[in-house]
Amino acid sequence: MSSILKDQAAEPSPVDELDRLVSLLECIEKKTSRELRSARLASAALRIQSTAPSIREIVISGAGTEGTEIISALSDAGQNVPAQDLEAAAGIIATLPKKDFIHPAGTRLVIAEASAWWPGQ
Numbered sequence: 402m403s404s405i406l407k408d409q410a411a412e413p414s415p416v417d418e419l420d421r422l423v424s425l426l427e428c429i430e431k432k433t434s435r436e437l438r439s440a441r442l443a444s445a446a447l448r449i450q451s452t453a454p455s456i457r458e459i460v461i462s463g464a465g466t467e468g469t470e471i472i473s474a475l476s477d478a479g480q481n482v483p484a485q486d487l488e489a490a491a492g493i494i495a496t497l498p499k500k501d502f503i504h505p506a507g508t509r510l511v512i513a514e515a516s517a518w519w520p521g522q
Contacts, residue, residue: 463499
């Protein structure tokens with residue numbers, strides 16, 4: 402009789418199987434959402450590199466009432482960036498999902514490092 406009980410206990414219930422599936426899918430979602438965020442940042446960095454070449458790094462945030470926006474930007478010389486470059490970069494950054502950048506202090510994006518994420522260039 403004890404072997405029958407062991408056999409029954411070894412088979413997971415449909416609820417247990419579904420719970421494991423949910424857990425696995427949540428892990429996959431977490432991993433892919435991080436990769437997707439990195440890919441979005443790399444894409445934005447490559448576009449900024451080509452349209453606003455004076456920008457070396459920016460700090461972006463989605464914590465405001467608007468979409469994702471630039472909090473600060475620095476040029477290669479550590480100076481303020483020209484207005485036309487800042488405007489071009491702001492247009493690119495505005496396309497990023499606000500939910501990815503809700504940290505109140507912002508997300509620092511070094512253009513050369515972020516664009517290097519994508520090995521296909």
